[in-house]
Amino acid sequence: MKKFEEKTIKSETLFKGKVISLKVDDVQLPNGKTSKREIINHPGAVAVLAVKEDGKIIMVEQYRKALERSLLEIPAGKLDEGEEPKVTAERELEEETGYGCKSMSHLISFYTSPGFADELVHLYIAEGLYVMEDSKGTDEDEFVELVEITVDEALNLIKNQVIYDAKTSYAVQYLQLQQALKNS
Known part of the structure; x- marks a missing residue:
């Protein structure tokens, strides 16, 4: 168009x-x-909504220099040149969390700031999670701490601006909607 x-x-x-x-x-x-x-x-990025069997979401807390604060986020990272988004999503899940998954499904792709940037984020959901025995670990300039939270806890953290980024808020609200549809 x-x-x-x-x-x-x-x-x-x-x-x-x-x-x-x-x-x-x-x-x-x-x-x-x-x-x-x-x-x-921007080369594009992926974000991974990693959901455990008990329904908890795996998130990472990391410092974001642009904001001068730590944020609680879903695992994410930029696409490497020529890399398929699903491969990037699997790599980022392992690097940032130490988890692998049995199923990685694309949910949606969205532009983050189309007024001035062409970054396209591909959101995936990872299910059937398991701990990797020989995880690659995070990049040498990346420091993260894993946090597991429920959808309700995440919604409260969004309200209190602890979860403060669009990709994570989007993913949490997706799960909330799925739960609502399942219970109706």
């Missing part, structure tokens, strides 16, 4: 980093005028 399309006149990459790049595009607007757009390019 290209309604109200903005045609790129000129594009300049200002920064190319390990995770993102930043470019500034000069665009022609639908009314013929011009404007500038600052755009973050």
Whole structure:
């Protein structure tokens, strides 16, 4: 769908980093005028809703420098070049939690901030969890602590802004909806 399309006149990459790049595009607007757009390019990411047999969700607590605080989140990570999202989801689950799973199913994909970034997150649900004997462990610059919580506990943590990111809130609300549908 290209309604109200903005045609790129000129594009300049200002920064190319390990995770993102930043470019500034000069665009022609639908009314013929011009404007500038600052755009973050991101390779995409996965997020894993890991649900144990007892219904508890496995989350990780980690420090997020951009926010200067720790957050409680579902396991997640960026796609490596050429890697299929499901493979990334399985890898991130193992690296961040030490768990593997019998079933990894795609739930939905969504853009995180389409006003200025092209990051697409693929949300998966992992079921039939088991502890990996020879887990790869986290990346050397990643420090996480595992936390297991119920959906009700998670909803309370969302309300109190302990769970404060969109992917985790989205996943918890998905589980809440599934429980409601099951009980109706």
